[in-house]
Amino acid sequence: MAKVVEKKKKESILDLQKYLDKPVRVKFQGGREASGILKGFDQLLNLVLDGTTESQRDSDDPSKLSDETxxxxxxxxxxxxxxxVCPADSMEPIANPFLQQE
Incomplete structure (x- = not known):
């Protein structure tokens, strides 16, 4: 008889459900930043943004953003x-999901 093994469903560390259809700001590895309306996401933090604008880097100082988009x-x-990933209009503290409770 074959034993049935159930796979545990992967859960996302962040719950972005409350930010759906709201403006968010996203920062990427390498320094790029973009803003848009969050339309979807998955447990791997792949995001779908609509009406997205990318903030351009300052040509004189690449560590700073310019006003150009x-x-x-x-x-x-x-x-x-x-x-x-953060709300475009404000910041909100979240509990550390990696903190071990004693």
């Missing part, structure tokens, strides 16, 4: 490249 429209962001 570039319209990208509908974008799929790869989860492994995402460093920060």
């Amino acid at each position: 570039r319209s990208l429209g509908l974008v799929v962001c790869r989860g492994p490249a995402v460093v920060v």
Whole structure:
């Protein structure tokens, strides 16, 4: 008889459900930043943003953002490249999911 093994469903560390259809700001590895309306996500933090604009880097100082932006429209962001996701209008503290409770 074959033994049935159930796979445990992967859960996302972050719950982005409350940010769906709201503006968010995303920072990526390598320093790029974009803003748009969060339309979807998965447990790997792949994101779908609509009405996306990318903030351009200052040509004199690449560590700073300039006032220039570039319209990208509908974008799929790869989860492994995402460093920060935050609401566009404010910040909100979250509990550390890696902190061990005693």
